[in-house]
Amino acid sequence: MAELLYRLGRLSARRAWIVIGAWLVVLAIAVGGFLIGFKGLSSSFDIPGTASSEVIAELEDKLPDFGGASGTIAFETENGEAFTDEQRAEISDLAAGAVDLPDVANVVDPFDTEAQRAEQAQTIADGRTQITDGTAQLQQAQDQIDAGIAQLDAAQTQLDAAREQASLSPAPDQALAAIEAQQAGLDAQRQQLTDGQTQLDTSRAELETQSAKLETGARLLDLAAGIRTVSEDETAALVNIAFTEPRLELSEESKQAVIEHFESTPIDGVEVAISTDIAQGVPEILGPGEVVGVAFAAIVLLVMLGSVIAASLPIVTAIVGVAIGVVGSLAFSGVVQMASVTPVLGVMLGLAVGIDYSLFIVNRHRKQLLQGAEVRESIGLANGTAGNAVVFAGATVVVALLALNVTGVPFLGLMGTVGAACVAVAVLIAVTLTPAILGLVGRRLLSRRRRARVEAGHNHAAGKPVRPMSTIRAVLTVIVGAAALLAIATPALSMRLGLPDGSSEPQGSTTYNAYMITSDAFGEGATGPLLVTADLPAGLDDDQVTEAQLAVAEAISDEDSVSAVAPIAVSDDNRLAAFQVIPDEGPNSVSTDELVRALRAMPAIDGDITLGVAGQAAINIDISENLADVLPLYLTVVVGLSLLIMIVVFRSLLVPLIATGGFMLSLFATFGALTAVFQWGWGAEFIGIQNTGPVLSFLPVILVGILFGLAMDYQLFLASGMREAFVHGSPARLAVAEGFRAGRSVVTAAALIMISVFSGFIFADATIVRGFGFGLAVGVLIDAFVVRMLIVPALMHLVGEGAWWLPRWLDRIVPDVDVEGAALERKHHLVEADPAN
Template sequence: MAELLYRLGTFSARRAWSVIIAWVIIFALAGGAFAIGFKGLVSSFDVPGTASGDVISKLEDKLPDFAGASGVVLFTTENGSALTNDQKSQISALVDDGKDLPDVTDVIDPFDAEQQRADQAAEVADGRTQIEDGITQLDDGQKQLDAGREQLEAGKAQLEAGIKQAQAAGAPAAQTAPLEAQLAALKTQVTALDDQQDTVDAGREDLADATTQLELGEELLGLAAGIRQVSDDGSTALVNVSFDKPRLELSAETKEGVIEHFESEPIDGVEVGFSTDIAQGVPQIFGVGEAVGLVFAGVVLLVLLGSLLAAAIPILTALVGVGIGVLSVMSFSGVVQMASVTPVLGVMLGLAVGIDYSLFIINRHRKQLLQGAEVRESIGLANGTAGNAVVFAGMTVIVALVALNVTGVPFLGLMGTAGAVCVAVAVLIAITLTPALLGLMGERIIGKRSRAASVTAAAKAKPVRQMSTVRAVVTAVLAVAVLLVIAIPSLSMRLGLPDGSTEPEESSSYLAFSVTEEEFGAGATGPLLVTATLPDGLDDDEVLEQQALIARTVADVEHVTAVAPIAVSDDSRLTAFQVIPEGGPNSASTEQLVRDLRTLPSIGSGITLGVAGQAAINIDISEGLSDVLPTYLALVVGLSLLIMILVFRSLLVPLIATGGFVLSLFATYGATVAVFQWGWFADLIGLHSTGPILSFLPVILVGILFGLAMDYQLFLASGMREAYVHGSTAKMAVVEGFHAGRAVVTAAALIMISVFGGFIFSESAMIRSVGFGLAIGVLFDAFIVRMLLMPALMLLLGRSAWWLPRWLDRLLPNVDVEGAALERRHHAVAPTETPEPVTAPSR
């Protein structure tokens, strides 16, 4: 590999314009592919096989109108006064026209909904009055029946007594016949009274049934009292918009159409807001914060390389690589659903590794030129040595990112693949375009001032000294202790997805969320959709009884504010309810409520519940990603051990490298929780709202930080191994390798921190947390683990750090990452080079 890269480097330097033109053509092709293939990004996420997904599948089959996405449009007066009749009319007109928008199935007029609610309450009251009147009428009829029956029974008794006396006295039948006729007439009247009694009894049964139904309806209205579309003070109205497509299939054009429609006719004195289901769009890929981070990276390059031309090359090549990588990835958005954060991750990684990888090659080339090497030979050798390490380092990052596909989460795997593409392009750019630009610049890559500074620095170079054993022990203990303390908050990490509270304060999504929370309660910002499977063969009255039973059971669960039935399938087998929790969609109480509802025992005759809705979906996604984290972490740790054993031909060095990575990873989790969940130092980065940690952030951090950690480990420890192989003592090899690589690794780490840190000030809450996690992770790993903990432990281990069983040494291939064999074949450095002074180890 080193020899191949050497030839590639010399070719690129010799045919510089051909290489540059080739990359310009590739850039143009990527731009053309983007123009043809880009179909937009989605702002939603999904994890297959979740409980909420099963509920949505049932809804698609039996209640399709409730299976699609939904959102809320909020209208609120600017001065807090009640909406006027004219304002209400204008809102209703927008609602009516909105029903014809593409992919929209229904738009609910809040004033009609409130009127229907009031009418239902009035109907219940009227029904109660009618039942009471009916009971009164039946009671009066019963009294009349009882009085008539009493009279008839008395007359009947008299006639029967008279007939009996007449027959006892021997009266003929002709004499008793009139009495018997009268008695028969009385019995007929008694029968008529019995019929009337049956009618009264049937009426009572009907009234009893009506009373039962009325009470059930009254109970359901009471349980749904907390669900409102217009605030109590009349200042705010919520318009519910339903779509015919699931949220992942809902196009940006559809959501933009809804926003444009409801903003098309401004209403005097009324503000309009949209829930994140409608208004959460694609975050800005590159903004002011990112530009500032890039400028800071340029300053670091200028300080390290001492030349404006040299400092410009890594930034230029990184920008070219990012452009090609991101445009190529986004051109496939019409084939696969691509999350909005995917290209941003590509920009982050492409810039960071693109600058660093080019820097490593340029730094090696400059050192060789300062030692008297010929330009093209130096470029080839730098490409075959530092470039070889760049390829290997890039491969570790790529493998870690591609391994995200094993999580089984489609959008996460796609993010990893997109990031891997951008890293791969950055590697290719570094080993081809960088040598080409270096070839064009020739000796100008080093100015006179840099040459003079180099001579002065060589003359004043002080002997490197070995760290004492006591200092090494103290350094290792303090480094581990600091990382463990910072990691403590990670024990309370909660995962979730952003809601409206994390949107920019001036956005319509934040307006909708904050006003809805204030006027309708926190639960109204994230209602749940609960379904119940009913027994077969129920009539309408029995369905109502079951709905009341279910609503009553759900209302008794802790953290439920209100519950209301909203639909029943045509076959009466599936019914749906809207449930308003006490807390918002990202609150701990709502998360517990979802779990409690799903674990409820069967209701009545085997009725089972399902829970969906945006809050439940977010919880499912977070739990799904949390479940795959241990598996992915184990995979990455195992991969880390194998790669390090292969590179360094040692068992303990890989253990140190991997253990340090795990420590820095959990410290990163802890710092992220402290800032984004607990709110520590949130004001410093302009974070106005805290909440759960972005659900896929822990997994993303594992993959990316692992790759970057191995980069720094590679550039530091490989120099130590090289020194050890060439005869230095084990402890002096650590000192020499660290001394040789610390400057470039420090610069590389600062560049990555500045690039990632620029994204902390993004408008998107998702991008903020990703940028912060990567920046702080690089800070911990590069400066605490790689530059303090790792050298200290290797000094303490001495020769045992490089121990490897002989049988394993024979099995492993020889991976010459630093290209030592190449250097022996190609002598780019003048033979008069003066070695750096080294002192004996201190005791």
């Protein structure tokens, strides 16, 4: 590999314009693909096959109006007073006009909804009055029938006595005939009363049935009392919008059409805000913070390399690599669904590793020029040595990112693939375009003063003699460093995972305002309602379905943390009922999390009605649990493959194990810092976070892959120098000090560059991007400066020669990759330049 890269470096330097032209052609192809294939990005995250996605699929099948995406438009009066009639009319007009927007299935007018609620309440009140009046009338009729029966019974008694007397009279037949005539009259009257009683019983049964239906409706209305679209003081209103397309398939154009519709027609005295379901769009790929980060990286490069040309080169090549990697990836957005944060991750990694990888080669070439080397020979050797290390370092990062595909989570796998592609492009750029530009620049890479010293024969002087650290210092370094990282990691024990809601959006943004209006006027739970489905038994008629809805609603309301519940739809076959449930708190609260789990664990209602739960809180749980399930497999794959790479590179068993153990320390410390800032709120205001919440659900998995790859990069550049010194005869502990001294400056600069690039994303508008930037910046800071430069060298000092032990049988089968290119250096001696040239 080293020899191949040496030849590639010399060829690139000799054919510089061809190489540059080839990369410009690749860039043009990527831009053309983007113009043709870019179809937009998704701002939603989901995992197929989860409990919530199955509920959505069932709704799409039987209740399609409720299976699509949804969102709210929040209105609030600016003076804190109730809406005027004119304001109500304008809001209703906007709601009516939104029905014709693309992919909009239904729009709920808040004032119509509240009017219907009031009408239902009045209908129930009127019905109760009618039932009370009807009951009184029935009782009056019953009293009359009872009085008539009593009178008939008295007449019958008298008639029976007269019959007995008539039978004793001299002319009984004549007397009895008259009595029988009276008896017939009594019987006819009794039959009339019996018929009247039958009618009365029928009316009473009907009244009881109507009363039961009325009370069922009244009970359902009471249970839904907390679900409102207009606040009680009439200062706020919510327009609910349902889309025909599911969340993951809803286009950005349809969302923007809704936003433009409601924001383009301002209502005097009314503020309008759009919920995150609609307005959380694609984050900016580059912003002011990122520019500042790159500017700081340029300062680091200038300080280290000593000239503007040398400092500019890594940035230029990194930008070209990012443009190719990210724009090329976006060209496939029409083929695969791509999350909005995916290209941002590509930019982060592409810039950071692109600058670093080019820096390693430029720095090696610069040192050789200072020693008087001929330009092209130096470029070839720098490419074969530092470039060889770059290839192996990049391979480690690529492996870690591609391994995200084993999680089985599509959007994570795609993020990893795009990130890996950007890193791979950065590696290719570093070993081809960087040598080409170096060939064009020649000795102008050095400052004038440095060039003058070299031409005068004053080559770069050797440094001071290196001494190994003391054993006591090594022990203290390991103990103090590990203790400090464990202390920082402590908050991670209480880490909660979730997806960001409107409260974590930038203060003053439309999504933040929508969250606050909804939370203040309708309760925090209204910001993230749950969608609950009930599978009903077959054969139920409409009345039985209503009774089943009440049974389900009451069972749900009996759970803790339920503010309100309302049935919202029933399928045509009466087999699926949908309910809206408003929790007491927001979707990221502990109580709502517990409520979702309680509803899912609830036994069948009435023996055969089972529930399903969807909504943001349910999706949070599903994503978190699925990622927790796949994390062990992911760690096994990433760590296993990387260990194999490091065993081959270092020809050691302990060095890869020490490197991995150090990574676990830095990873948990990073998780602790994330939890402390984003969940606990420690120092959150300094990065513009107004409201804290759970850590982004898929951020830990992403950080595992990226930070492991980057950590192994620094391990490679430091430990390979230690191994080279040991192989050349230095005692093990002295080799640690020599290798550390040889690599510390470039690793320090590389780490500072990565930290500055990642830190630029901390101040992005999108909360998701902030989390990525903070986690990566802190992770690199901890791993590079605490683990790689303090703990790992101290541990290797304590282990001594055992660090480089490898079983003989393994030593025979492991290929010698010579990552530092020692054999290449022996084969190709540096050719000194002619001072006269």
